[in-house]
Each structure stands twice: as structure tokens, then as C-alpha cells.
Amino acid sequence: MRESLNDILCCPVCKGDLELEITEQEGDDVLEGTLHCGECDETYEITDGIPDLLPPEMQD
Amino acid sequence: MNLQESASTVVGTDVNPAATRRARDRGVEAVTTDLAHGLKGEFDLVVFNPPYLPDTDETPDDALDAALAGGESGVETAERFVEDLPRLLSPEGSAFVVASSHGDVDRLKKTARKKGFVVDVAARDRFFFEDIVVLHLEPR
Numbered sequence: 001m002r003e004s005l006n007d008i009l010c011c012p013v014c015k016g017d018l019e020l021e022i023t024e025q026e027g028d029d030v031l032e033g034t035l036h037c038g039e040c041d042e043t044y045e046i047t048d049g050i051p052d053l054l055p056p057e058m059q060d
Numbered sequence: 061m062n063l064q065e066s067a068s069t070v071v072g073t074d075v076n077p078a079a080t081r082r083a084r085d086r087g088v089e090a091v092t093t094d095l096a097h098g099l100k101g102e103f104d105l106v107v108f109n110p111p112y113l114p115d116t117d118e119t120p121d122d123a124l125d126a127a128l129a130g131g132e133s134g135v136e137t138a139e140r141f142v143e144d145l146p147r148l149l150s151p152e153g154s155a156f157v158v159a160s161s162h163g164d165v166d167r168l169k170k171t172a173r174k175k176g177f178v179v180d181v182a183a184r185d186r187f188f189f190e191d192i193v194v195l196h197l198e199p200r
Contacts, residue, residue, distance in 0.1 A: 005071065005089060012097035015147075044098075050080050051091050053098025058075075 102150035134163025161191035
């Protein structure tokens with residue numbers, strides 16, 4: 001995902017903003033990292049460029 | 061994908077990671093999420109092709125079923141989406157939603173009107189045993 005995509009992402013549970021932490025990127029493209037919701041204290045993974053914003057109960 | 065040439069941001073969502081993987085592999089920004097729950101507005105154009113067939117005992121309970129069956133009346137998934145839609149659209153924005161004549165399209169229209177949308181049929185076409193209908197939703 002592009003780094004700026006985080007502007008239109010939100011926590012699927014509380015709709016709050018997410019804090020992006022990048023562990024691997026290629027230019028503007030975030031490949032690995034996390035999106036953290038401070039309100040829910042929930043962390044969502046970015047894997048291979050795709051953020052997984054399924055609520056915790058729907059994740060594998 | 062053509063939209064990417066004219067829009068500043070284009071993003072696709074799916075609840076199935078295999079689908080978002082495929083979109084990303086084709087160069088489309090993709091987010092794995094239920095409907096648009098992980099996105100916030102404001103979007104000028106939202107297109108939703110939901111699972112729109114009524115769920116029956118004959119349809120198997122697997123990923124393909126989830127991609128086809130939209131609840132008992134066929135429109136429950138689309139209704140859940142429409143309930144969430146006001147949050148996502150810009151004031152001038154609009155949405156297109158696909159439905160089948162096998163589903164309860166009138167019920168979906170009613171739900172959309174109740175949520176404050178003007179609803180009209182943008183397109184209708186006969187495919188084998190069903191009519192595929194595209195509804196256009198605009199904030200009133």
C-alpha cells in the first residue's frame with residue numbers, strides 16, 4: 001500500500017485513525033508493517049503490501 | 061483499473077485475502093476488510109458488486125458460496141453495505157450497487173431510501189435465468 005493510503009484507512013471496529021509502522025518499503029510502497037489502533041489497542045498487519053483490516057474475530 | 065488514470069486514489073476491498081491479493085498483483089491498491097469497514101471517506105464514487113443470490117440449502121458453505129450468496133433474501137450483504145455508505149460518500153458522490161432479480165431488489169431500494177438516498181435503476185440486463193440490475197444511489 002502507498003504510505004498515503006493510511007489517510008483513508010480506519011479501525012474496522014471503532015473507525016478511529018491508525019498509526020502506521022513500516023518495517024519494509026519500496027519507495028512509497030509499504031510492503032510490511034502494522035497499523036495500530038490506540039483506541040482499541042488492536043494491531044492490524046500489513047503483509048506483502050496489503051493491509052488486513054478484518055476485525056479480530058474475523059481473522060484466522 | 062481504468063479509473064486509476066483519472067482518479068487521485070482508487071482502492072478496492074474484499075473480505076477474501078485471495079481476492080485482494082489478485083487485485084494487488086494487478087496493480088490495484090487493495091485492502092482486506094469486511095465491506096468498507098476499514099475505510100473512511102470521502103469518496104466520489106463507490107462501486108459494489110456484492111454477493112447477491114439468495115442463500116439456499118443447495119449452495120455449499122465455502123468461500124465461493126460467500127462470494128455468491130448475500131443472505132436469505134439475497135440482499136442482506138448489500139443492505140449492510142448501504143447502511144454504512146453515508147459515512148463513505150462525499151456530498152457530490154454516488155454509488156453503484158449490483159443486484160439480481162433473484163434477490164429482493166425492492167427491499168434493497170427501500171433500505172437505501174430510508175438511509176437518505178435517491179435510488180434509480182442505472183442498468184438492467186437479462187442473463188440466462190435472471191435480470192442483473194445496477195442501482196444508482198445518490199445522497200438526497
